[in-house]
Every structure is written in structure tokens, then in C-alpha cells.
Amino acid sequence: MNSDNDLQIAGDILEVQHLLQPRREHPVTVAEFVGLARAIAADRAQWEHLVEYDATSRWYHRLRTGPGYEVWLLSWVPGQGSGLHDHGRSSGVLTVLEGTLAERTERGTRALSAGAQRVFAPGYVHEVVNDALEPAVSLHVYYPGLTEMPMHTTQSCAAARPVTA
Numbered sequence: 001m002n003s004d005n006d007l008q009i010a011g012d013i014l015e016v017q018h019l020l021q022p023r024r025e026h027p028v029t030v031a032e033f034v035g036l037a038r039a040i041a042a043d044r045a046q047w048e049h050l051v052e053y054d055a056t057s058r059w060y061h062r063l064r065t066g067p068g069y070e071v072w073l074l075s076w077v078p079g080q081g082s083g084l085h086d087h088g089r090s091s092g093v094l095t096v097l098e099g100t101l102a103e104r105t106e107r108g109t110r111a112l113s114a115g116a117q118r119v120f121a122p123g124y125v126h127e128v129v130n131d132a133l134e135p136a137v138s139l140h141v142y143y144p145g146l147t148e149m150p151m152h153t154t155q156s157c158a159a160a161r162p163v164t165a
């Protein structure tokens with residue numbers, strides 16, 4: 001079974017009114033988790049002053065917690081990467097706040113520039129790398145909170161094959 005089905009939604013999902021339930025204090029639906037990430041991304045005062053760049057190890061900071069979820073802020077200096085991994089039982093929303101990150105999966109490599117978001121289900125395997133010349137910052141929402149990040153050692157190739165869709 002292919003777990004990387006690469007679902008694409010045309011247009012802005014947050015414009016679909018029936019998905020916008022009365023505002024809740026904490027997100028529950030995928031759309032609300034995406035919306036939370038977008039709201040934080042747009043409010044630089046929440047995160048900009050917290051960002052640090054560490055050339056020796058990837059820097060991360062837990063920005064927020066809520067019922068069953070965590071929001072992490074990560075920085076990536078050029079050359080830093082996550083290694084190939086999944087997220088255990090967690091689903092997630094990855095949002096690029098600054099710079100450009102490359103996401104590598106078995107299907108290819110996708111460039112994620114500021115504002116790009118990726119939503120993934122449990123078991124999704126990817127590698128995120130800053131292969132650009134400028135530092136990058138990203139926001140990661142995990143539901144439930146990330147308790148493990150199993151590393152994967154092999155992947156048949158994706159580094160050089162761009163995802164165009």
C-alpha cells in the first residue's frame with residue numbers, strides 16, 4: 001500500500017465555510033491544525049525573537065502545547081537535515097516560516113518555500129533538508145505530541161527526482 005498518496009486540494013481549504021466550525025480554543029480537525037499553523041506563521045511576534053541558529057546541532061523549541069498536540073519551532077542552517085524518519089503515531093502539519101526546505105520522500109524531492117505547508121498522517125516517511133544557501137525556519141504541529149521519530153536507513157532515491165505536482 002502506498003501511504004504517500006500526495007492528496008492535493010485545489011484552492012484554499014479554509015475558504016470552505018462548512019469546514020469552519022465555531023471557533024474553538026484548541027484545534028481538533030485537520031483544517032483547524034492547518035489554520036493554527038497559518039495563524040502562528042502570520043504572527044511573527046510569537047516566534048521570531050525565539051529563533052536561534054546552531055551550526056552544531058539542529059535547534060528546536062516547543063512553542064505551544066494544547067490538549068493532545070504540540071507546536072515546535074525549528075531552525076535549519078544550510079546543510080542541516082532531519083535524516084529519513086517517520087513520526088510514530090503522530091500526524092503533523094509542517095509549515096515553512098522562512099527560507100526554503102527540501103522534503104525528500106520515496107516519490108521525489110519537493111522544494112518548500114516560506115508559506116508552504118505539508119500535512120501528513122501517521123507512518124509518513126520523509127527527510128527534510130536545508131540544501132539552500134540561507135537559513136530556514138519551520139513550524140511543526142504534531143497530534144498527538146511527538147513521542148518517537150523512528151529513523152529509516154534506506155530509500156530508493158528521491159534526492160534527484162523533483163516532484164512537479
Ligand SMILES: [Fe+2]
Nearest residue numbers: 085086087126
Ligand atoms: Fe518529519
